[in-house]
Amino acid sequence: MASEFPSTVFSVGPSWTGFASLxxxxxxxxxxxxVGYEYSASPVPTHDEPLGVEFPGATxxxxxxxxxxxxxxxxxxxxxxxxxLVYDYAKGGSRVYNVKNQIEVMFQxxxxxxxxxxxxTSADTLFITWVGINDCAWGAEHGDNLEKLFDAQETLxxxxxxxxxxxxxxxxxxxxxxxxxxxxxxxxxxxxxxxxLFAERHPDATVMVYSAWDTFNVLLDDPEAHGFPPQDVRRRxxxxxxxxxxPTSKVHDFIAxxxxxxxxxxxxxxxxxxx
Numbered sequence: 001m002a003s004e005f006p007s008t009v010f011s012v013g014p015s016w017t018g019f020a021s022l023x024x025x026x027x028x029x030x031x032x033x034x035v036g037y038e039y040s041a042s043p044v045p046t047h048d049e050p051l052g053v054e055f056p057g058a059t060x061x062x063x064x065x066x067x068x069x070x071x072x073x074x075x076x077x078x079x080x081x082x083x084x085l086v087y088d089y090a091k092g093g094s095r096v097y098n099v100k101n102q103i104e105v106m107f108q109x110x111x112x113x114x115x116x117x118x119x120x121t122s123a124d125t126l127f128i129t130w131v132g133i134n135d136c137a138w139g140a141e142h143g144d145n146l147e148k149l150f151d152a153q154e155t156l157x158x159x160x161x162x163x164x165x166x167x168x169x170x171x172x173x174x175x176x177x178x179x180x181x182x183x184x185x186x187x188x189x190x191x192x193x194x195x196x197l198f199a200e201r202h203p204d205a206t207v208m209v210y211s212a213w214d215t216f217n218v219l220l221d222d223p224e225a226h227g228f229p230p231q232d233v234r235r236r237x238x239x240x241x242x243x244x245x246x247p248t249s250k251v252h253d254f255i256a257x258x259x260x261x262x263x264x265x266x267x268x269x270x271x272x273x274x275x
Contacts, residue, residue: 005168005188007211007262011199012269015122015162016206019263020079024087024120026111026161027070028102029130031061031092031246035070039110044117045085050074052086061092062242066249069256076253077260087111087118095135096145100152112159122162126263129153130167130212132187133245140183146194153198163206165263166195170216176236177244188213208266215258219251226254 027033035057036042045052051074056067067075074084087110089102111118135145153164168188173181191209199207219226220233223240227250232238242248247255 003211003214003217004185005192005211005213007214007258008192008195008209009266010196010207010209011203011205012266013162013202013204013206014269014271015204016266016269017123018268019126019260019266021268022080022084022124022126022163023082024085024118024125025070025074025128026107026120026125027086027088027090027128027130028099028107029090029128029167030094030098030134031059031090032068032133032252033070033088033090033128033130034059034061034092035068035086035088035090037086037088039087039089039106045087047083047085050083050085051088057088059092061246062249062252067252068249069252069259072249072253072256073260077256079260079264085118090130093134094131095138096131096149096152099129099131099149103152103155108155108159114160122160125161126163126165127153127156127161128165128167132169132191133172133184136169136172136183136187137179140180140186142183142187142190146187146190150194150198157202157205162202162204164198164208165259166191166207166209167259168192168209168211168213170212171220172245174216174220174234175245176234176241178234184213206266206269208262210259210262212255215255216247216251219254 042052056071089106172179232240236244
């Protein structure tokens, strides 16, 4: 059956030279992406410490000493031999208004001006935003929220960002917390509307949505095929769910694997020449 919210490429711009060409990831969001990086206090990411904090990062949201999808992505699924340096501003509990602050305060005060220790460019940097789970807990009308989220992305564009990946929300109603399915569906519907409008406003940008919705549903529909016991599908502190809401590091590994496969499948931009 076709996915309701598949991973989608809405536009590809000249700054997209392929996943293997990336050198930097700049990440905004909530607990699923939080590695404990503090922009005003943590060291600058380096090849030895690509997260800027000791790998796999300090987080309350997966097992102690285990990476989330960010760590898995840069160690297990990066498509090149050079490490991806990560500027991760995500914070647990964040909603859209917090991501706005991550962009307009943290990013702008930290690397927006491309300092010599973070010489990112439009072509070698991917901006990833994953937010919405906490917003969905507060209501089911998300049109205004998505409008605010994409308005905040304009700040990134103004500083030269051109490669964007947005991550939709997984089916949290299938987690131990048993959230309200209509709210998560509504978020993904609005994201599916907002992303192409953003792409239309920025014809030189690459705009993509990766479907965490699909990754989780495929895994939860057939846990045994993914190495999980069926009885853990809704069990907190099991092999699938670290707690009532957050997945284990092993699930984060599947997220990173699928995200990498999606990004790797997108070829570099080629100019279409008219006859």
